[in-house]
Each structure stands twice: as C-alpha cells, then as structure tokens.
Amino acid sequence: MRTMLMALFTTFLSLSPADAAASAGPPMVRIAEIEVDPAHLDAYKAFLAEEQEAAVRLEPGVLMLHSVALADHPNQIRLLEVYADHAAYKAHIASPQFQKYKTSTANMVTALKLVETDPILLCAKAGLAGATPTFACR
Amino acid sequence: MRTMLMALFTTFLSLSPADAAASAGPPMVRIAEIEVDPAHLDAYKAFLAEEQEAAVRLEPGVLMLHSVALADHPNQIRLLEVYADHAAYKAHIASPQFQKYKTSTANMVTALKLVETDPILLCAKAGLAGATPTFACR
Numbered sequence: 001m002r003t004m005l006m007a008l009f010t011t012f013l014s015l016s017p018a019d020a021a022a023s024a025g026p027p028m029v030r031i032a033e034i035e036v037d038p039a040h041l042d043a044y045k046a047f048l049a050e051e052q053e054a055a056v057r058l059e060p061g062v063l064m065l066h067s068v069a070l071a072d073h074p075n076q077i078r079l080l081e082v083y084a085d086h087a088a089y090k091a092h093i094a095s096p097q098f099q100k101y102k103t104s105t106a107n108m109v110t111a112l113k114l115v116e117t118d119p120i121l122l123c124a125k126a127g128l129a130g131a132t133p134t135f136a137c138r
Numbered sequence: 139m140r141t142m143l144m145a146l147f148t149t150f151l152s153l154s155p156a157d158a159a160a161s162a163g164p165p166m167v168r169i170a171e172i173e174v175d176p177a178h179l180d181a182y183k184a185f186l187a188e189e190q191e192a193a194v195r196l197e198p199g200v201l202m203l204h205s206v207a208l209a210d211h212p213n214q215i216r217l218l219e220v221y222a223d224h225a226a227y228k229a230h231i232a233s234p235q236f237q238k239y240k241t242s243t244a245n246m247v248t249a250l251k252l253v254e255t256d257p258i259l260l261c262a263k264a265g266l267a268g269a270t271p272t273f274a275c276r
Contacts, residue, residue: 029204029206031206031216045258048258048259049258049259052259052261052275053259053261053275055261056261056262056263056273056275057261057273062263063262063263064204064261064262064263065259065261066167066202066204066218066220066257066259066260066261066262067257067258067259067260068167068169068255068256068257068258069255069256069258070253070254070255071253071254071255071256072254074256077258078169078255080204080218082204115208115209116208116209116210117206117207117208117209117216118206118207118209118212119204119205119206120183120186120187120205120206120207120215121186121187121190121191121203121204121205122204122205123190123191123193123194123195123202123203123204124194124201124202124204124262125194125200125201125202126264126272134264135194135195137190137191137194
C-alpha cells in the first residue's frame with residue numbers, strides 16, 4: 001500500500017526539486033468539527049475565511065485549509081486542515097492570523113472537536129480550477 | 139459575507155482567464171463517510187487511491203479528492219470531494235475509474251454516508267507542497 005502511494009507520489013507530483021524536498025514526509029491532516037452559534041454564523045464564516053486565506057498565502061507549511069457548512073445543519077462547520085508537518089502546525093497556531101481568528105470567534109463557537117487522521121491520498125488540481133492542466137497527489 | 143468571499147476569490151485566484159471562466163460558480167463539495175471491513179482495508183485504500191488519482195488527472199471537473207483514515211478508527215474513511223459543478227459530478231460517477239472503484243470495493247464497504255455541504259472557502263497551495271509560492275482560494 002505504502003509502496004503504491006509512494007509510486008503515485010513519485011509519478012504524479014510533477015514539481016520542481018525544491019517542492020519535492022519540501023514535501024518529503026507525510027503531511028499532518030486533521031478534521032475540525034465546529035458548531036457555531038447561529039446568531040453569529042455570518043460573522044464567524046467571515047473570520048474563518050479571512051484566516052484560511054492568510055494562512056495558506058503567508059505560511060509555507062500550511063498546504064490546505066478547506067471549510068464547508070453541512071447543508072442540513074448550516075451551523076455545523078467542517079474544516080480539513082493540511083500542514084506540511086507538526087512543526088508547521090505549531091507555527092500556524094502561533095501566527096497572527098490564527099490568533100486573530102481564535103480570539104475573535106471565541107464567543108461564537110459552541111463546540112469544537114479535533115479529529116486526528118492519517119492521510120491516504122490528497123489530490124488536487126493546481127489552482128482549484130477545472131481548466132488548469134496540472135494537478136498533484138501526495 | 140458573499141461579497142467578502144467573492145473579493146477573496148477575485149483577489150487571490152490568480153489564474154489565467156481560462157481558469158477563471160471554468161471556476162465561475164460555486165463548486166459542489168461533499169463529505170463521504172465510509173466504513174470499511176478491516177479485513178479488506180489495505181485493498182480498499184489501494185482501489186480508492188487509484189481512483190482518486192485517475193479522476194483528478196483525467197476529469198476536468200474533478201477539482202479535488204482528499205481521503206483520510208480516522209486515527210482512532212482506521213477503518214473509518216473520510217473523503218472530501220470537490221467537483222466544478224453537478225454536471226462534473228454526474229460525469230465522474232459514469233467514468234471508468236469510478237465504476238472500477240465502485241465495483242471492486244462493493245464487498246469491502248460496510249457503511250456509506252454522503253454528507254452534502256455548502257463550501258465556505260477552499261484554499262490550497264498549488265502542487266500541495268510548502269515550497270510552492272502560488273496558491274488559490276475559491
């Protein structure tokens with residue numbers, strides 16, 4: 001299994017040598033299950049989106065942050081977090097953007113569960129757009 | 139809220155005009171919660187990874203497929219699926235790679251729950267590697 005995933009990784013992560021070096025180990029992947037006070041849902045989403053964008057833009061080790069609301073329970077948020085490694089995660093929670101999010105939303109979040117995971121395979125088009133010809137898996 | 143997200147989208151999805159056209163509407167995002175017979179877990183993961191890689195590589199409208207196993211329950215799989223739109227999803231489930239996965243794993247999957255979501259913001263580094271300077275949110 002690991003051999004197969006490494007083969008996929010080697011074959012399809014068609015990036016520069018610098019990229020390959022930066023992504024040698026398995027990333028740290030987590031699911032956050034967040035319940036938000038419905039009265040503050042729009043404000044919460046705005047703080048979350050601002051934090052996601054800043055983190056992926058500014059922090060080399062924050063590889064992905066994807067947030068969704070459950071269609072049947074819009075105040076239930078799910079966040080898929082992908083960090084290059086545990087050090088990148090530690091740097092992230094010390095960052096200004098995370099601290100601003102955490103402080104600003106403290107009174108909006110009514111429940112938080114952090115679910116640790118082991119990644120199987122992460123595949124994305126570069127740029128998240130269908131017309132982009134490149135993609136990567138790791 | 140929507141205005142802010144659109145501003146983020148416009149500002150940071152720094153792609154070609156073709157990319158921008160392809161990603162005009164909100165993507166279809168779903169979470170699949172999959173329970174696998176532990177006796178077939180490695181085989182299941184191999185079929186899943188093969189299907190993910192082929193779909194993101196071959197199908198223009200399959201933007202991301204990310205799979206993880208829960209650390210505390212390794213036979214509980216979570217899959218974040220991102221399609222350009224509903225038509226892309228319909229094309230995906232008719233594709234050879236999905237049909238192969240579905241047929242091959244039919245006797246391995248003991249429970250399947252599909253959770254519809256409304257995306258808040260999806261942000262990823264291009265290439266999924268920390269050293270890559272570009273990223274996109276949508």
